[in-house]
Each structure stands twice: as structure tokens, then as C-alpha cells.
Amino acid sequence: MREIIIATKNQGKVKEFESLLKPMGFRVQSLLDYPLSIDVEETGTTFEENAILKAEAIAKAYNRVTIADDSGLMIDHLGGKPGIYSARYAGLDKNDEANMEKVLEELAAVEALEDRSARFACALAYSRPGQMxxxxxxxxxxxxxxxxxxxxxxxxxxxxxxxxxxxxxxQLSKEEKNKISHRANALKKLIDVITES
Ligand SMILES: O=c1[nH]c(=O)c2ncn([C@@H]3O[C@H](COP(=O)(O)OP(=O)(O)OP(=O)(O)O)[C@@H](O)[C@H]3O)c2[nH]1
Ligand SMILES: [Mg+2]
Known part of the structure; x- marks a missing residue:
């Protein structure tokens, strides 16, 4: 069975990767299985840069095939914010409730739904020790x-x-979200890349 480490400590991401990758025959581990794992600083300026930083650091540390996910919410009215700062938008303690409250406050004056357009983005980096x-x-x-x-x-x-x-x-079930999410869309592309190599 092919083993893969997901270089994340985010429980929500781990659950989604498990249900997406297990049916494809992957044995999925995450940094939650390695409580003492290194903390990789997200010093990049794009989702892709941060995903690469996380994937390469963990692939090297554990000498294992690794996928890292850097993702977030981009709101047009806020010029693309919170973007790469999505997890830490309302503070370094990464509080989902506080993050949502901050976004809702910033959009309080924007009534029409079409003016509240946004997208989720997910960059995945796939790193194998010693390879590009x-x-x-x-x-x-x-x-x-x-x-x-x-x-x-x-x-x-x-x-x-x-x-x-x-x-x-x-409001979506796990299965429904996993059909249409940014993460599922990125993973579909990644599977093509993995099976080509
Ligand atoms: O409603 C959401 N549904 C999603 O499907 C989703 N995907 C990402 N996000 C947000 O973007 C941050 C990522 O930041 P992020 O990539 O740095 O992850 P993180 O710091 O939580 O964990 P790690 O993977 O870095 O260990 C997360 O914390 C969330 O706030 C999502 N929100
Ligand atoms: Mg993070």
C-alpha cells in the first residue's frame, strides 16, 4: 500500500484527505500522528510557496513522500484578503469563530450577495525525497x-x-464537499501529476 504523509496539523484537512485518498489505496498519515514534529514557518508570499516550504521540510525530515496543503479564502471586496493569512486572520491562535466574525464585520456594509463574491484556493505540493x-x-x-x-x-x-x-x-455532507471543494479540485489535478510520474 502506498504511504503518504500529509504535512498538516489541521484536523479538518486531515479528515478530508483521508476520505479522498483512502479509497484510492493510500495509507494516510499526518503531523497529528507525529506530535513532536517540526513547525514549518509559513514565510512564503503565495499559497504555492507555503505549500512547497511545508512539503519539502517534512519530506526531508521523515524521508517520506509528502503532500502539503496551503489554502485559504480570498474575498474580492477585501482585495483578496484574508488569503494566505486565513488561518491566522484574527490572531495567531487560529480561532475559526473569531476569523469568521472578523470577515463578517468587514463586510457588514456590503448588502448584495453578488458584491460579497469570494473563492477558496488550495495549493498542494508533492515532494519526494531527492526529487523535484x-x-x-x-x-x-x-x-x-x-x-x-x-x-x-x-x-x-x-x-x-x-x-x-x-x-x-x-451545509454540505462530507461526500458533497469532497466532490466540489478547492481541495478536491486540487487533489484531482495532483493525482494526474502523480500517476504521470
Ligand atoms: O472553511 C474552510 N474550508 C476549507 O476547506 C478550508 N481550507 C482552508 N481554509 C482556511 O484557510 C486556512 C488554511 O491555512 P493553512 O493552509 O496555513 O492551514 P493551517 O494553518 O490551518 O494548517 P497547516 O496545514 O498549515 O498545518 C484554514 O485554517 C482555514 O481557516 C478553509 N476554510
Ligand atoms: Mg498553516
Missing amino acids: TKTVVGTCEGFIAHEPIGENGFGYDPIFIVRDLHKTMA
Whole structure:
């Protein structure tokens, strides 16, 4: 069975990667299985740069095939913010509730849904020890809701209305989110890259 480390400490991401990759025959581990693992600083200026930093550091440290995910929410009215700062938007403690509240406050004066357009982006970096790292990006288009709706998912899911479904990400089942999410779209591209190599 092919083993892969997902270079993340984000439980929400881990669950999604497990349900996407296990059916394809991968044995998935994450940094949550390595509690003492190194902390890779996200010093890049793009999702891709940060994904590469995380993937290469972990591939080297564990000498294992590694995928890293750097992702976030880009809101048009805010000039693309929170972007690469999505996890730490309202502070370094990475509080999902506080992050959503900050976004809703910043958009409080913007009534019309079409003026609240946004997209999720996910960059994945695939690193094998001693080989060139490969990257892909997936996106998912939508709008920022006026209040949180739904219980599923993580992060900003309760305030992200998926454009083509007219529901928030948090109203979707795990299976539904995994068909249309930025992460699922990026992973589809990555599987093509992996199977070509
Ligand atoms: O509602 C959401 N649904 C998603 O599907 C999603 N994907 C990403 N995000 C947000 O973007 C940050 C990533 O930042 P990020 O890539 O640095 O990850 P992180 O710091 O949480 O963990 P790590 O992978 O770096 O260990 C996350 O924390 C979330 O706030 C999402 N929000
Ligand atoms: Mg991070």
C-alpha cells in the first residue's frame, strides 16, 4: 500500500484527505500522528510557496513522500484578503469563530450577495525525497453569507455559500464537499501529476 504523509496539523484537512485518498489505496498519515514534529514557518508570499516550504521540510525530515496543503479564502471586496493569512486572520491562535466574525464585520456594509463574491484556493505540493517538488492549485467559487449557517466542515465553511449549490459549505455532507471543494479540485489535478510520474 502506498504511504503518504500529509504535512498538516489541521484536523479538518486531515479528515478530508483521508476520505479522498483512502479509497484510492493510500495509507494516510499526518503531523497529528507525529506530535513532536517540526513547525514549518509559513514565510512564503503565495499559497504555492507555503505549500512547497511545508512539503519539502517534512519530506526531508521523515524521508517520506509528502503532500502539503496551503489554502485559504480570498474575498474580492477585501482585495483578496484574508488569503494566505486565513488561518491566522484574527490572531495567531487560529480561532475559526473569531476569523469568521472578523470577515463578517468587514463586510457588514456590503448588502448584495453578488458584491460579497469570494473563492477558496488550495495549493498542494508533492515532494519526494531527492526529487523535484510538484505543485497544483484548485479553487471553488462562492459568496460570503451574512451569518454562519450549517454545522459541517471547518474554518470558514459556515459563511461560504458555494456558487453553484446555493448552500454553505457547512451545509454540505462530507461526500458533497469532497466532490466540489478547492481541495478536491486540487487533489484531482495532483493525482494526474502523480500517476504521470
Ligand atoms: O472553511 C474552510 N474550508 C476549507 O476547506 C478550508 N481550507 C482552508 N481554509 C482556511 O484557510 C486556512 C488554511 O491555512 P493553512 O493552509 O496555513 O492551514 P493551517 O494553518 O490551518 O494548517 P497547516 O496545514 O498549515 O498545518 C484554514 O485554517 C482555514 O481557516 C478553509 N476554510
Ligand atoms: Mg498553516
